[in-house]
Amino acid sequence: MGFFVNIVGRVRSMVNERETEENPFKPPTQPLYAPTDPPISAKIFLPSASGDPLLLGQDDTIFKSAELTNRARQILQKLQEVPQLDAIVPPLPKDTKIQDLFISEQGTAFIDFSNTIATGHPGGVLNEMATIYSIVDSLTYNIPEIKQVKILVGGVEKETLAGHCLLLLPLEMDLSITNVMPREEKTALLK
Amino acid sequence: MFIFGGLIRAADANFPIYFPNSKVVVKAETFNRVTYLPLKEIIEHMGLPYTDALALETLTIRSGNNRLVVTKNSALISYNDQIVLLPNPILREDGRWLVPLEFLTTGLTRLTGTEFRYRPGTSRIFADNVDAPELEMNAQTLGPITRLTIRCGAALKLDVKRDDQRAVVSIDHAPVDPARERLDLRDRLLRSVAFDDSNGEPKILLEITRDVADVRITPAENNRIFFVDLLRRGEPITEAVPPSLDAPATSPKPDTAPVERRVRVIVIDPGHGGMDVGTHNATFSEKDITLVLARKLRSALQMRLGTTVLLTRDSDIALDNEARSAVANNNQANLFISLHTGYSANKLDSGSSIFVMTENFGNAFTTTGTARDQLFLPWYLGYRIHRQGSTAAAAIFQEELSKAIPGWKFPVRTAPLAVLSSATMPSLLLEIGNLNNAMASQTLMDNAFQTRLAGTIADAVQRFSESPQAAAN
Numbered sequence: 001m002g003f004f005v006n007i008v009g010r011v012r013s014m015v016n017e018r019e020t021e022e023n024p025f026k027p028p029t030q031p032l033y034a035p036t037d038p039p040i041s042a043k044i045f046l047p048s049a050s051g052d053p054l055l056l057g058q059d060d061t062i063f064k065s066a067e068l069t070n071r072a073r074q075i076l077q078k079l080q081e082v083p084q085l086d087a088i089v090p091p092l093p094k095d096t097k098i099q100d101l102f103i104s105e106q107g108t109a110f111i112d113f114s115n116t117i118a119t120g121h122p123g124g125v126l127n128e129m130a131t132i133y134s135i136v137d138s139l140t141y142n143i144p145e146i147k148q149v150k151i152l153v154g155g156v157e158k159e160t161l162a163g164h165c166l167l168l169l170p171l172e173m174d175l176s177i178t179n180v181m182p183r184e185e186k187t188a189l190l191k
Numbered sequence: 192m193f194i195f196g197g198l199i200r201a202a203d204a205n206f207p208i209y210f211p212n213s214k215v216v217v218k219a220e221t222f223n224r225v226t227y228l229p230l231k232e233i234i235e236h237m238g239l240p241y242t243d244a245l246a247l248e249t250l251t252i253r254s255g256n257n258r259l260v261v262t263k264n265s266a267l268i269s270y271n272d273q274i275v276l277l278p279n280p281i282l283r284e285d286g287r288w289l290v291p292l293e294f295l296t297t298g299l300t301r302l303t304g305t306e307f308r309y310r311p312g313t314s315r316i317f318a319d320n321v322d323a324p325e326l327e328m329n330a331q332t333l334g335p336i337t338r339l340t341i342r343c344g345a346a347l348k349l350d351v352k353r354d355d356q357r358a359v360v361s362i363d364h365a366p367v368d369p370a371r372e373r374l375d376l377r378d379r380l381l382r383s384v385a386f387d388d389s390n391g392e393p394k395i396l397l398e399i400t401r402d403v404a405d406v407r408i409t410p411a412e413n414n415r416i417f418f419v420d421l422l423r424r425g426e427p428i429t430e431a432v433p434p435s436l437d438a439p440a441t442s443p444k445p446d447t448a449p450v451e452r453r454v455r456v457i458v459i460d461p462g463h464g465g466m467d468v469g470t471h472n473a474t475f476s477e478k479d480i481t482l483v484l485a486r487k488l489r490s491a492l493q494m495r496l497g498t499t500v501l502l503t504r505d506s507d508i509a510l511d512n513e514a515r516s517a518v519a520n521n522n523q524a525n526l527f528i529s530l531h532t533g534y535s536a537n538k539l540d541s542g543s544s545i546f547v548m549t550e551n552f553g554n555a556f557t558t559t560g561t562a563r564d565q566l567f568l569p570w571y572l573g574y575r576i577h578r579q580g581s582t583a584a585a586a587i588f589q590e591e592l593s594k595a596i597p598g599w600k601f602p603v604r605t606a607p608l609a610v611l612s613s614a615t616m617p618s619l620l621l622e623i624g625n626l627n628n629a630m631a632s633q634t635l636m637d638n639a640f641q642t643r644l645a646g647t648i649a650d651a652v653q654r655f656s657e658s659p660q661a662a663a664n
Contacts, residue, residue: 049537052602089536123470123477124534125546125622129606159512159609163463164531164620166512166609169553169571176605 016137034079040064045137045178046076047089047130054130055137056088057180069101070147072109075138076101091134093120096140099155107147108170109139115154121162128162133174140173141180148172205389208233208307208316209323209366216391220289224294224490225279227289230261237303243288252302259302261288268294270301312494313372315388321599323368328395330376330384337380339397339419343367345634351613352400358406360395360419367393372494375650380421397421404651436559454656456499457492458519460610461485462531462620465509470534471628478507480635481530484623487645488530495649496656512609519614520573525661526584526652527618529610532635535625542625545588547581548574548612549605573613580617585658588619588651595647599624617660621648 042062047057062074082090093116097162100112125134136149148170151161158167175182206219206228211448215236222226234241234252242251248263260269263283266556268275279291290298295307295316317323324344331338341349341360345642348363366380366388382398397419399406404424410417461481463469469477484502489500501522533542553572559594574581585603592601611618623644624635634640655661 024439036388042236047536051535051537051540051542076321122536122627123535124542124604124626125531125620126542126544126604127534127536139603163512164606164608164610166571166612169607169609174549180515 008070026095032074032082037065037169039065042078042142043138043178043180044075045091045134045141046079046082047087047091047127047134049085049087051126053179054126054177054178055134057141058088059165068143071141071143072101072103072111072146073098075142076111076135077136079138089130091131093117093122093131096120100152103146105143109143109146109149110152111135111149112152112155112181118153118158118161123162125164128160128164129177131173132161132165132167133177136171137173138176141175141183204314204318206314207366207388207391208236208318209321209391210236210305210318211321213303214365216389220284222282222289224434225291227282227291227443228295228427229301230288230290230294231280233295233299235301235303237443239303240499248262248283254418257302259298259445260295261290261298268298272297274299274653307486310368310497312490312497313369313446315366317366317368320611321366323366324364326362326367326369326386326393328369328374328384328386329372330381332376332380335423337376337378337421339374339381339384339395339421341395341417341419343415347416347417348414349408349410349419351405351408351419353406353599356399358399358403358419358421360397360408362393362395365391375653380423390639412594427593433519454496454498454523454652455662456501456524457523457526457637457652458501458503458524459488460503460515460518460527461487462528462529462610463509464507467509468627473631475626475632475636477534480532482507482640484530484645487641488528488648491642491645491649492652495646496653498656515610516573516612516614516618519529519616519618524616526655527611527614527616528607528648528652529618529620531620531622533622533625534627536627537625538627538629540625540628542622542628542631543592543599543601544602544622545622546608546622547603548578548583548610548618549607550578552612571612573615574611574618577617580660581611581619583658584617584651584655585619587655588621588648591647591651591654595650617655648650 039061040063042060043057046058047054048056060078062071062078065071065074079091080096080166081106082088084090096117098102098111099114103109106159117131121128132151135151139146139149150170151160151167161165203218203220205216207214207216213236215232217229219231230250231241240253244251250261252259253556257271261281264280266277266280268277268281275293277293277297281294282289292309305318327342329340345364350361352359352361369386372386376385376551380403382400385396387394399421402424403421405422406419407422408417409420413446427464461478462486463478463481468479469481471477484536485502489502494649496565501518501524502520504510515529533544535542589603590600608620613622618649626632
């Protein structure tokens with residue numbers, strides 16, 4: 001009888017320990033930068049509460065890690081950590097996780113977000129644009145090697161995040177919805 | 192509007208039915224947004240014998256050996272024992288048999304062979320081959336005068352009577368078939384122009400201002416074209432532009448040419464649906480609001496323009512974005528409007544926007560892709576064919592909506608929208624209101640506001656329809 005109970009207990013614990021989105025497999029955490037990596041300034045694009053412009057460029061600092069993916073992860077971490085402020089709205093739904101990130105030779109960053117980015121999204125075209133372009137603009141503006149961004153949800157391609165913006169093609173930087181000038185225009189003005 | 196026997200009843204209206212040698216004006220009643228006509232008055236006018244069986248609650252109409260039976264509160268009618276289904280039930284109120292408009296074509300045409308013609312949004316019916324020449328009206332401000340041009344397929348005789356605020360242009364030919372029921376021009380001399388034949392006598396009603404000194408009618412082209420000129424008080428009458436078909440170079444030609452309406456098929460897409468509720472608050476869901484708005488807009492457009500209006504969904508079902516634009520593509524629509532509501536984190540924001548497709552969306556994929564990529568070119572670039580038309584439509588929508596709904600802003604924005612990306616006609620997405628704003632969401636659910644909004648969008652569609660950008664389609 002005791003053996004039977006033990007078997008049931010083991011099966012139960014195996015079921016509970018199943019790899020799920022809430023309880024994913026966690027590889028040992030690798031640091032995103034080395035202690036010797038120098039700090040560099042970064043512009044993080046965050047949704048404005050007023051909606052005009054849609055995104056506000058905020059100055060921040062990241063570390064210049066050798067791996068581009070680690071630099072990209074640091075930027076995405078900044079987006080995950082945004083609190084609700086008067087002028088700024090968090091760009092990602094609460095508890096959104098980055099499951100995977102890699103950059104192709106052609107300069108496309110593929111980011112696999114957990115399903116929460118879609119299921120926890122409040123909806124609305126502008127909100128959806130703000131979420132998507134805070135990711136796209138923050139990555140492409142700070143890491144010139146990233147030319148475009150492809151967003152995956154829950155490990156697969158999704159047509160849209162909340163029913164509006166097409167995610168089937170990689171998206172390029174769009175600064176027209178921000179308060180930041182493109183780098184080349186800014187340089188031309190300074191000259 | 193008041194509740195009447197469980198049915199929502201709207202105001203009654205006169206409804207003339209023109210037969211080749213006679214006419215009958217009946218009083219139409221609207222229940223639950225369906226127009227009903229009194230059956231007995233029509234069949235009595237047509238000289239058809241009938242039996243009204245009170246106990247059985249049926250009415251039997253005969254014509255020769257044929258027999259048509261209708262039953263109270265039933266959409267099923269029996270023609271020679273063959274069952275025919277109407278879209279709405281037949282009613283019997285206060286001893287009056289009331290039939291939906293479709294009964295004429297589905298029931299009476301079978302019984303008598305008489306064909307009935309009805310244009311949605313109008314309030315008249317033409318039976319058989321009754322001579323009803325088309326009548327077109329166009330109004331224009333021309334310096335010191337305002338001119339109403341009336342063009343008809345048959346020679347007419349017009350007469351005008353006026354007082355301080357109204358001029359009535361009576362038409363001696365009944366019936367006529369007006370292409371437009373009313374005109375929108377409103378200037379210093381003119382307030383409104385409306386066609387009216389509610390008593391079976393066609394006439395044009397002009398609401399005029401006190402600045403009008405005189406109203407003159409000048410015929411042209413053997414009485415097939417008439418210029419009704421409103422002359423301003425204090426202006427020398429001799430300076431009025433002489434009516435002529437060979438208009439001077441300074442006078443815009445369209446005054447004498449019929450307004451060509453280029454938008455013939457419109458597809459309206461109520462956003463979201465089914466499991467996909469869209470944005471929502473404690474009370475309302477986006478999918479429900481967009482469906483209500485789409486239905487209202489369909490009625491407004493049919494009434495105003497007489498165009499074919501299709502909805503991508505007419506019930507609470509889920510559809511993917513490609514299927515929505517496919518409805519527009521497959522029906523060769525001239526305009527595609529996707530309706531949505533917004534949700535802004537800012538509770539004070541009214542949150543409305545007019546979206547068109549991002550200009551260079553998909554560029555990188557098509558211009559830098561390898562030959563292999565080109566083989567797998569996806570169909571997300573259909574929007575490019577009419578992006579200019581979409582931008583023009585958006586500008587017109589912005590102007591009309593901002594004018595009609597003060598306090599709400601309607602900025603034109605661009606976005607890579609899935610529902611617009613493969614639509615091969617001028618297309619836009621309207622995001623109206625903010626469901627996170629209590630007042631805005633209450634306003635959105637208000638019936639009067641919805642009607643006003645639908646009317647304003649119909650105005651914008653009408654303007655776009657007459658613009659050169661619509662012709663490019």
